[in-house]
Amino acid sequence: MTNNRFILKSSPHFKGKDSVPKIMYAVIVSLIPAIAASFYFFRMRALLIYLLSVSACLITEAVFLKARKKPMHSLWDGSAIITGLLLAMTLPPSLSLEIVVIGAVVSITLGKHVFGGLGDNIFNPALVGRAFLQVAFPVAMTTWIPPVTNQINTATYATPLGNLKFQTAAIQGALTPLKDLFWGNIGGCLGETSAVALLLGAAFLLYKRAIDWRIPVGIISILTVFTGIFWLTGPDKYASPAFHLLAGGLIIGAFFMATDMVTSPISPLGAWIYALGIGLLIGIIRLFGGFPEGVMFSILLMNTFVPLLNRYTRPRILGERSAP
Amino acid sequence: MKTKTFHNGIHPQELKEATSNKSLQPLPAPEKVIIPLHQHFGSPAEPLVKKGDEVLMGQKIGESKSFFSACVHASVSGKVIKIENYNHPLGNPVPAVIISNDGEDRIFPDIKEHKDPLSLNPEKIRQIVKDAGIVGLGGAAFPTAVKLSPPKDKPIDTIIINGCECEPVLTADHRLMLEYPDDIIKGAELVRIATGAEKIILGIENNKQDVYKLLQKKNYAFPLEISLLKTKYPQGAEKNLISALLKRAVPRGGLPFDVGVVVQNVGTVKAIWDAVAAGKPLYERALTVSGAGITSPKNLIVRIGSLFQNAIDYCGGLQDGANILVMGGPMMGLAQGTADVPVIKGTSGILAWAEPEQITEYNCISCGRCVSYCPMGLVPTQLMKYSKLGYLSEAESRGIMDCVECGSCQYSCPAGIPLVHWLRVGKHKITDLKRKKSA
Numbered sequence: 032m033t034n035n036r037f038i039l040k041s042s043p044h045f046k047g048k049d050s051v052p053k054i055m056y057a058v059i060v061s062l063i064p065a066i067a068a069s070f071y072f073f074r075m076r077a078l079l080i081y082l083l084s085v086s087a088c089l090i091t092e093a094v095f096l097k098a099r100k101k102p103m104h105s106l107w108d109g110s111a112i113i114t115g116l117l118l119a120m121t122l123p124p125s126l127s128l129e130i131v132v133i134g135a136v137v138s139i140t141l142g143k144h145v146f147g148g149l150g151d152n153i154f155n156p157a158l159v160g161r162a163f164l165q166v167a168f169p170v171a172m173t174t175w176i177p178p179v180t181n182q183i184n185t186a187t188y189a190t191p192l193g194n195l196k197f198q199t200a201a202i203q204g205a206l207t208p209l210k211d212l213f214w215g216n217i218g219g220c221l222g223e224t225s226a227v228a229l230l231l232g233a234a235f236l237l238y239k240r241a242i243d244w245r246i247p248v249g250i251i252s253i254l255t256v257f258t259g260i261f262w263l264t265g266p267d268k269y270a271s272p273a274f275h276l277l278a279g280g281l282i283i284g285a286f287f288m289a290t291d292m293v294t295s296p297i298s299p300l301g302a303w304i305y306a307l308g309i310g311l312l313i314g315i316i317r318l319f320g321g322f323p324e325g326v327m328f329s330i331l332l333m334n335t336f337v338p339l340l341n342r343y344t345r346p347r348i349l350g351e352r353s354a355p
Numbered sequence: 356m357k358t359k360t361f362h363n364g365i366h367p368q369e370l371k372e373a374t375s376n377k378s379l380q381p382l383p384a385p386e387k388v389i390i391p392l393h394q395h396f397g398s399p400a401e402p403l404v405k406k407g408d409e410v411l412m413g414q415k416i417g418e419s420k421s422f423f424s425a426c427v428h429a430s431v432s433g434k435v436i437k438i439e440n441y442n443h444p445l446g447n448p449v450p451a452v453i454i455s456n457d458g459e460d461r462i463f464p465d466i467k468e469h470k471d472p473l474s475l476n477p478e479k480i481r482q483i484v485k486d487a488g489i490v491g492l493g494g495a496a497f498p499t500a501v502k503l504s505p506p507k508d509k510p511i512d513t514i515i516i517n518g519c520e521c522e523p524v525l526t527a528d529h530r531l532m533l534e535y536p537d538d539i540i541k542g543a544e545l546v547r548i549a550t551g552a553e554k555i556i557l558g559i560e561n562n563k564q565d566v567y568k569l570l571q572k573k574n575y576a577f578p579l580e581i582s583l584l585k586t587k588y589p590q591g592a593e594k595n596l597i598s599a600l601l602k603r604a605v606p607r608g609g610l611p612f613d614v615g616v617v618v619q620n621v622g623t624v625k626a627i628w629d630a631v632a633a634g635k636p637l638y639e640r641a642l643t644v645s646g647a648g649i650t651s652p653k654n655l656i657v658r659i660g661s662l663f664q665n666a667i668d669y670c671g672g673l674q675d676g677a678n679i680l681v682m683g684g685p686m687m688g689l690a691q692g693t694a695d696v697p698v699i700k701g702t703s704g705i706l707a708w709a710e711p712e713q714i715t716e717y718n719c720i721s722c723g724r725c726v727s728y729c730p731m732g733l734v735p736t737q738l739m740k741y742s743k744l745g746y747l748s749e750a751e752s753r754g755i756m757d758c759v760e761c762g763s764c765q766y767s768c769p770a771g772i773p774l775v776h777w778l779r780v781g782k783h784k785i786t787d788l789k790r791k792k793s794a
Contacts, residue, residue: 037680038710039692041776043762045367045523045685049724049769051717104715150718150770243723297723297734341721341737348732348754349362349594350607 054292055109057241061232062116062287068215068225072178073124077221080122080131085115087135095144110149114138117157120222120283121327122164125176130168134160154334155291158327165327175218190219192279195270196323206270212277223283233286242290245299249306250285250313251276257314275317284326285309294334301337301344308333358561360585361595363730365763367523367588367686369562373652374526374645379534381639381656382669384431384456388660389441390416391451394699395496397423402452408435413463413636415486416452425498425700426488429454430638430658432461442696444663444682444689451697454660466634473544477503480549480631487630488637488700492622493517493591494683496701499623503549505612511550512615515600516543516557516624518566519584519591522684525704527641528621530654532559532566535625536573542624544577545631550617554578556600557621562586588686589761593618595730607757622703637700644670646685648677648707657698663705664694676709686762717770725764725774731757735764735774742781747788750781758782 069077092111096103118138122131138160146152165172175190189197191207211217215225223229236242255272262269275281280288289295289309296305309329316325393399400417404410410429417427433456441451469475475483485500505511516539520528532539543555559567561583570581582600584590594605596618603614611618619627622641629635638659645652650671657666663680667673681688682696683703698705725735733754741750758778765774 036694037690037692037707038678039690040679040710041690041773041779042681042688042760043686043766043775044679044681044688044690044710045762045766046714046771047365047367047767049767050714050771051720051769054720054722054769105717108717148718150720292720292722295721297721297726297736299727302723341734345734345737345753346726346729346732348607348757349598349730350604350609350757351732351754352606 052108054241055113057236057239058113058287059109059116061236061241062120062222064228064231065120065222065225065283066116068228069120069221072180072215072224073221074179076124079128080124080126080221081116081119083128083131084119084122084135085112087132088112088115088118088139091136091139095139095148099144099148101148105149108149111139114143114156114160117287118160121157121161121220121280123172123175124221125174126171130164130171134164137163150293152293153337154331155288155294158288158331161327162331177218178216178224180216190279190323191217191274192317192323195274195278206274207278209273209277212274220280223280226277226282229282229286233282236286242286243295243302245302246290246295246306247285249303250289250310253307253310254281254314257311258318261318269318275314279324280326281313284330288326289330289333294337296337296340296344298341298344298346301340304340304344305333305337308336358583358585359599360587360590361599361730362732363728363763364587364589364595365728365766366586367766369586370524371526371529371562373524374643374654375529377526377530377652377654379527379530379641379654379656382658382661382666384458384460384658385661385665387436387453387455388430388658389451389453389662389697390427390430390660391441391443391449391697391699392417392427393449394427394659394701395425395490395498397421397425397498399449400424400427402438402450404435404452406435406437409433410435410454411461411463413466413638415488415636423498423501425490426486427659428488428636428638430660431456432459433457442693444691444696444699444702466636468633469631472628472632473541473548475548475631477549477551480545483631484627486636487626489623489626489630490637490700491620492626492640492700492703493620494687494701494703496699499619499627502617502619503546505550505617509612510615511552511612511617512554513601514543514547514550514552514555515596515616515618516555516621517591517596517618518557518559518563518621519596520563521560521586521588521591522686522688522704523588524645524706525643525684526645527643527654527703529563529566531621531625531641532563533569536566536570538625538628539621540570540575540577540579541632542626542628543579543619545627546617546619546624547578552617554580556580556582558582558584558596558600560584560586560590588763589730589759592730592759592761594759607754640698640700640702642698642702643704645704646681646706646708648674648679648709650674657702659698659700661698662694663691663696663698666698666705667694667707673707674709677707679708679710681706686766687760714771716772719770719772722769724767724769728763728767730761730763731759733758735778736772738781739772739774739777742777742784745784747781747785751785755781756785
């Protein structure tokens with residue numbers, strides 16, 4: 032018998048060009064407009080927070096990969112960088128820098144590696160870090176500064192959603208103008224204020240097919256319907272759906288956080304249910320909850336349902352009479 | 356033009372240009388041929404000849420008593436040198452009849468033409484097909500006589516002729532349709548007669564417009580419909596093809612019989628016509644020798660039992676750096692360790708190229724690409740995990756046995772996970788377990 036001259040491997044022998052780092056770096060590229068916008072609105076503070084958050088995430092990731100004897104190429108798959116960027120984008124610009132580092136370390140540790148690292152985590156790591164900070168440093172996490180481009184009334188500065196909830200802005204007719212929400216000339220978390228910059232990146236992600244379109248579409252539709260019903264019944268008491276879509280973390284959450292592949296459902300039906308759940312929860316929390324904003328908790332809550340959704344929403348097998 | 360198609364599937368690079376304009380040409384018969392006695396799905400054939408016997412081209416040299424089997428024939432005239440285990444493209448060596456070629460191609464005297472093949476009765480057609488050793492030439496090598504004998508309680512209404520050739524690189528079926536359209540259509544008509552079906556549908560992917568136009572012009576007097584399908588992989592997979600053309604779903608674990616359909620590959624129906632009309636058994640077949648590792652790619656008609664090496668040499672040999680050799684297409688083909696293996700009835704292509712460096716494997720990030728491309732509606736990543744962890748009953752209840760191993764999931768997996776490998780492992784374990792239980 033002659034010796035083998037050729038590689039033996041199982042089929043298929045052709046491979047598409049997609050790869051995990053390509054997907055992750057597409058997400059990073061898509062965040063660039065929003066990051067640029069936060070530099071414009073918050074200047075040096077923004078730069079420092081991004082740098083610290085990303086480096087703390089990378090270092091934590093490296094420590095865990097080393098300790099768990101995992102291949103180091105995973106460090107540069109882009110996922111830790113995304114966690115760092117997304118966490119920074121959801122922090123108040125005035126947050127002290129050591130809290131940023133704590134948030135980053137918690138994101139990678141409790142959000143990712145306690146579950147087994149990339150692919151095995153249940154919750155969006157950046158949101159785990161943010162939720163931890165929200166509980167551990169409630170005051171620092173809800174103290175807002177206005178953007179440098181909008182220096183007014185710093186003493187009582189609040190976010191547009193805070194205005195709505197605590198200052199009853201809708202009744203007083205003092206809602207933040209939609210124009211400011213759209214461009215981002217408002218107070219809020221570092222990277223969530225400029226709707227236009229986020230939408231630019233989201234369009235790129237959809238074009239690259241790096242996110243499942245059903246998730247943002249589902250969240251936005253249900254939130255529009257939910258807030259729309261209340262707005263129509265009492266336009267003097269409730270904000271319009273357009274306000275709810277542009278304010279707070281809705282856009283960054285719907286396009287960049289809820290769509291995290293690892294922590295969202297695999298099947299199309301699962302994605303719809305997951306998205307509707309998130310949208311509905313956001314509406315309920317914003318309108319009736321104790322917090323002005325509900326994006327983070329809504330996504331984290333629905334993350335917990337993903338394994339269940341994956342189990343019960345598998346597609347119909349060809350030739351199967353009905354899916355169980 | 357509106358084209359039909361199935362759900363999901365992928366669009367790999369076609370890479371068919373290298374050979375799609377190259378006519379089929381015969382590969383000169385080598386000095387000796389190695390004809391394995393087991394080339395098909397089912398029981399192996401027993402040798403009918405022994406060392407030292409003189410054999411003629413087309414003479415039956417192996418046969419089995421089992422219904423699920425196919426006989427084998429000499430592809431040259433000459434002398435049996437020996438019968439021994441020889442390398443086999445499907446893996447383990449199997450007994451093969453090795454014949455030294457006398458170069459005269461003396462034809463076996465029983466091979467005679469039929470004056471009016473289309474007037475034969477179904478029983479006679481089946482018998483000729485069985486004696487000619489015909490198997491499905493698409494690659495699975497399922498004995499054709501079995502496919503022509505549908506169970507009494509399952510009437511057949513439609514014959515589908517599979518002219519998709521959805522595997523990248525391969526073009527031999529395309530050339531067969533261009534060069535032997537009449538034989539193929541008449542062979543299809545024989546299948547229709549043998550199964551009592553009402554009509555024939557020939558499905559062609561729309562990257563073969565030349566074939567479509569040619570056949571449209573011909574105006575055959577048979578109940579024939581020519582249907583253009585979207586160029587998409589795996590369009591030619593039996594169950595997907597049936598769903599694309601007829602919107603019928605073969606039940607899980609069932610056969611096309613169950614929805615009144617018989618599917619035959621274009622090469623198979625041509626072989627049926629050759630056997631019934633000219634009395635010619637299946638001792639040669641069309642195949643593509645191509646890929647970036649082949650110096651001058653060709654479409655060849657090759658005697659069964661020629662070595663891969665013979666075909667490669669005829670095509671100018673291997674390019675430097677070619678380090679992978681595959682039988683079949685790049686999506687479902689079998690990697691070969693050596694070119695010292697014989698061409699068998701199921702060899703649809705011989706491909707070689709330089710395999711890029713091994714891709715880095717990442718954890719599954721649940722992107723869901725495998726789910727959205729799986730033509731069978733499975734969740735490959737979940738099945739992969741079950742298979743890896745040995746959760747076999749979970750895997751089975753979630754359809755691992757429905758996997759056709761087309762490779763769409765692995766092709767599109769950004770994490771570079773060998774999904775098909777793990778699904779195969781799971782399927783084998785389940786089959787083994789069942790065999791042990793029933794034993």
